Amino acid sequence: MPAATRVDTPGPRVPPRSGRPAYDNGPVTTPGDATLTRPDGLTSAEVADRVARGAVNRLSERTSRSIGEIVRANVLTRFNAILGALFVLVMVTGSFADGLFGIVLVVNSAIGIVQEYLAKRKLDQLALLNAPTTRVLRDGEVRVVATTEVVQDDLIELRTGDEVPADGVLIASAGLELNEANLTGESDPVPHAEGDEIMSGTSVVAGSGRYHAQQVGADAYVNRIAADARKFTRTRSEIQESINTLLRYITWVIVGALPIAIWSQWRTVGDQGWREVVIRSAAGVVGLVPEGLVLLTSVAFLLSAVQLTRRNVLVQQLPAVEGLARVDVVCLDKTGTLTAGEIAFEDAHALEGQDADEIRCALGALADDPNANGTLTAVAAVVGPPGWERTQTIPFNSSRKWSAACFAGRSTWVLGAPEVLLAADPQPSPPEVLDRIRAQVAELADSGRRVVLLARSEAHLTDATLPADLTPAALVTLTEQVRPDAKDTLAYFAEQDVAIKVISGDNPVTVASVGRTVGLDVGEPVDARTLPDDEDALREVLATHTVFGRVTPEQKRAFVHALQADGHVVAMTGDGVNDALALKDADIGVAMGNGAQATKAVAELVLLDGRFSHLPDVLAEGRRVIGNVERVANLFVAKNAMSLVAILAAALIAVPFPFLPRHLTLVSAVTIGIPAFFLALGPNQRRYLPGFLGRILRFAVPSGAVAGVAVITAYLLAGSSYGVPRDQFADRCAVEAGAKTVTDVACWQTGSGATITLLTVFFWILVVLARPFRLWKGVLVGAMVGLAVVAFVWPFAARFFNLDAPLPLVWQSLAIGAAGAAVVEVVYRLSPSVRQAHHLRD
Template identity: 40%
Template sequence: MSAAQPTTLAGGPLAPGDIPSGWLTSQEAAARAARGLVNVDTSRLRSDADVIRANVLTFFNVILAVLIAGLLFVGQYRDAFFVGIVTAANVVVSTIQELRATRTLRRLRALTAPRVHVIRDGVESAILAQHVVQGDLIHLRPGDQVVADGHVVARSAEVDESLLTGESDAVLKKPGDELLSGSFCTAGDLFYRAERVGNDAYIVRLTADARQLVRRLTPLQIRFRRILRMLLIATGVLGAALMVQYNVQERGFTESLTATTALITTVVPVGLLLGMTVAFAVGAVRVSRAGAIVQDISAVEALNYTDVICLDKTGTITANQLELERVEWMPGMEGYRPWLAAFAVATENDSKTAGALAAALGHERNAAQPTGKVPFSSERRWSALELTLGSERRAFVLGAPETVLALCEGGEALREAYERAAERGLRGVVFAEAPKLPSLDGAVGRLRPLGLALLRDVLRPEVREAFALMEQLGIEPKIISGDNPQTVAALLGQLQVRLKGGVISGPELEGLAPEAFARAVEEHSIFGRIAPHQKAAIVDALRRNRHFVAMVGDGANDVQALRAADVAVAMASGTSMTRAVAGIVLLRDSFEALIRGAREATFVLGNTARLSKLFLAKSIYAYLLIVATNLLGLDFPFLPRQGSVTALLTLGIPAIFISISVPPPEAGRDFTRNVLRFALPASAAAAVAAIGVHLFTQGLLGRDIAEARTLVSLTLGIIGLIFVIEVLGLEGASWRSLTRPVMTFVLAGVLLAGLVFTVYVDWLRDFFGFTAVGAWEWSIVLTAVALAIAGQYVFSRYWPQILDWLTGAHLEAQAARGRAI
């Protein structure tokens, strides 16, 4: 029985004569399964062991592990303990985050239909999709997903391939046509043979990349890695020199190892990694309040740099739904409205068009019942229904105006109305009466036009505001769709959205040279009839044009482009594969949440800048301090555990409060210059103060190294807390709101009390290697602190003039006189 024949609406089990030949027996299916010819995706997913190994066995962690082992070997258990805590915290946080992402990917399955109908031993039965074997004969029915690639062997049906191609129109599949896994049957039914299964299936090959965890480095992470690499090199050189010097001076392996460990753990900003992770996580929570789920926390910070967002029409601009706008009736034909409503209700599950008509007109239907049907076909572009009301029997046709009006007598008024509506981006279907239900040979007879139903895509109400927000933020939208580009432009016109670029189609892009392709991508804003591989090429071209690109997708055809983008964003209603590869998933399918999330992301950048100021200042002053004391012939200025407790009170605990607070609006602007403008004067002032204390205590007063280390630690601790007050409390503060400064002073007071507590409690003092401190020692510390803060203020305020004076730039005007030589 063909889908094009008039049929009764009653369903039922297949008769033996309805089943085509060529099915497998149970024994044949079992034999093929034993040979591995089953519909199972065996591509390797990242295991938990892979994740743990990648996060534990990093270059920096290996170095620290060796040093910790060395400290344990020489009996320095307390120093080993404190170094180990910081290292373990970083490993645990990063590992948990990646395990979560990997387990999400592991649940990725391209095949969402759990059961299919196969013919074995001449009988139809439902089995799990992964139990299909190569050569199985499968019966595809409305709503079923194609689970393996193959060719149609009998009957015909309408198939929706939008998840693969982006085309929203269904495609008629007849005997001999190829079916691709990942598509869906929307009308009719057919039999096809499973030829490519498992890893060979199209949907698995298309989404193979989505099974691998994507690491996207943001510009901030790239900068930080560059800084970290420089610090590691400088620290490695100095550490090697210290090891050689200490052993040449015969200070012993224990002391040289302790000094090297203190150097690495103090100079390299390990805690900044943890602080950035916390800041990213807090940013993810803030973005989630805007209506998104963040799966990759670095994607939040990346939104700060996004200047182009690529969107699909379906599911982003439109809600993938149709809505009846009005019905244009031929003169005197409005009385057929109940018949149109009855037709729509009887076929509402056949298509989105019928569903929209049923939703709008269903309450107006008469009591007519369907007694015959010709399903919709893309080849005919119409469907027909016979309706019976008592003794009255009528036949009606509903379909595309281009096709149905050609079969009608008259109807010019409807044709003109349709042409005007099409210019506005509306869709139309013509309702006409036939003398009898059409037959397979196409003998429709002359139709009588009754009316034109005009439908429009349901546009998301927030889209207009989202486009306005993008314009405010300096983000350019690019619409990439599988539909006609003029239709997309008309829909944007309905929203009164005007994009700066032009309109271009996929076929026009296909033959362009790389330079012309890149220029076309830059100059156009609407891309229609775009194939999946072209989406990824457009994203790549935008990135090569120095744009930072976010891609919003919902189907399997978007996976390649999502992976190519800097920020991958998926709709919650999209396929599991797009949700798994995306860093951000939009709840309620509202991409407005992404635009609002870009605003929230500025908090992440601001807090990361504040963290970087403190941690880089500490790294630089520690490096300067260690170099200076070594050149002056002084002992190492602090023990690893002393550096750890100072870092905990001045960096670790404040970092938590910085990460969860709202930064000043300008905190993240001009990131590198902003951070260095604070870190360089602060580190120089702190280093000079600590060197002075160390030199004065051990060099001039002749006190032992333990007392010098105590005073140096107190000096750096208090200076560090003042830096916290500056960054967390005073930066961007106003007299109109003193809450933040006052709370920061309270926090600094509590942390200072903790530092003093470690010095005055006997067992803590002994544990950390401190000595007793009296009034004389405090006077040394406080004097150094005061001078350091004064020096920081002077240098940060007048540093251009100071540099000019040091380099003799103020004499340049005198030197430039006379004849050039």
């Protein structure tokens, strides 16, 4: 069979370059065809046949919910059920104006459905564009297809960085090594030879190979094991956890308050008929339902994700937007993050006694590799192949940090990290020669160059073990281009008190040089090979140092664990397979769009254009979501607390609930619903502070209780001087069957007074939560006050909402509301954590 090609799009097969090992396919038995022996893979007709049979590698994971699930999630909720039942009961009374909250219920659900559907379309399109792909041979051509389009018996080609998409048996291997940590928990690469069985869910860390897909889709091993590390894990969201906890509390409050509300209203207004009892009880319970809180939280997440897609950031899990805002340590891989990720060959410095021409030929021969790593690819761009015949390949591995090749009639050549090759035992070169070489390496690395050592041996390698006669031959220097936006990005993180840890597999001196270029205070760089395995000792080193070089993939993972154990929220960026495990275990994994598929598969965020400078945008979006959701949650919880206090107080002193449902609809609209929508989507640069739920409860519950006490006070005082005497209320103010409103305006006055007081207190809560003030916030609050005034002074609106307040009653109710607002201000000032959160806002 011809050698593996480097074709990434459908097209004619390319003959192998000199020195490349050829694959030789023998007969392979698969479940699909008993004697599939063709070396050119399936034909298009055979692929179509397998698709028709369902033998396709389609997985159950989806990028978003289906339309049906979106509708159910936004409609079939416990609070919608409560509000829906109350709406039906109020409609039965004939008081349609008091059922206005039902319209709000429908609008909220509709907005949630539409917003999530639009976001779903956008995210699904992006996920499709960035879906994992697999190389297959079909009709004699190497083609790149979506992993989900792989069919049973497909001939699959694997290269470094690829994920194994299906189960099968290798028919060819060129130094293939797989990371099987997802299946076994062991992170050491496992070599695989021809005839070995390989499993889906693993990834290629070195070498290349070909095999026929035997088990695909649901039959693949990775989809049949329960404890698979590749299994989807949801990013932790403090907001969602807190909101869910809050909703559980509120549900139990409603369960306890509902019978109290019905009983107390039956006692106080039962003589006016069952309709009045239903309306007053419904008003109390409606106030306990945070009908828009979940909607606005979801909308904030979704719109943030869509906004980030416009900046080439794919959010694979919505809570990741919030998660990055909680991050206080970012671990960066130098290559591909601080630098452009593409290195250029600069020169080969022949060591004493070595022939420069032979060294250049050796570099060209090493680079003439179908599975060349980044270093050899850079060399191949400058140095052509000399035509040597390759007889053995030891592919590069990030753990051992070297690669090698044997050539017929010539020396074996090894290329790798100088520290590793110079430490080979035994070492034939004299110690003083090794010291001079180390000094040259340090000098070149100090200048910011990347340095690798080329060494030779006369031994023929049979495995990944350095030969005993390894002799240094040349120092190869490469240069990296620092990203132009890296310095500003790191400066932004420094301003936001986010610590930076540069973790690289390169020479620590080289990494430190790049760090200084981008403005980092690098301190003393650390060679990771000297680090202890003990986590406590590692935590101490990480706390005092910034730059780490020669870090292995296992150590990157250990770094993440150690930082998390020290109480940090960790983000990890990377683009290579060696970063995949660390990205998986970090709180937030950020992959580069040009990175390996295995890396992108486990990341929560993918920077589609590979620009590290997008991270401040994500951080800002996350902070906006956290700060704004906290604002609106305070508004909703304060209303819930007010309603509970009013229900309990009305039951205790045996008075009607102060409001009709239409009153609370008005108050909710102008002090909570409309402002919350704008506040949830507005700018907010508040830094993250832990304790989301605690701050809400410390401010919203006492503030809402203050509002409830003020409302009952205003209602009682209004009833003593205004309105209709209690003995006439049943005759003049009861709701008749089919009546849309009560025509005697005197019946409206006590509730109007309570509504004015509630508006006053809640407008002040809104002012507190909108701090620090900006012009747009002032306009928003002013517009809401204007709408409230219109509801009282416009005859049509006043009749619709049953509002009538003589001027003395207005002043009386405003005074009580002002007193309540003053207490709210005291509550705010006595809550240091709440004030601190406000001082850090936009």
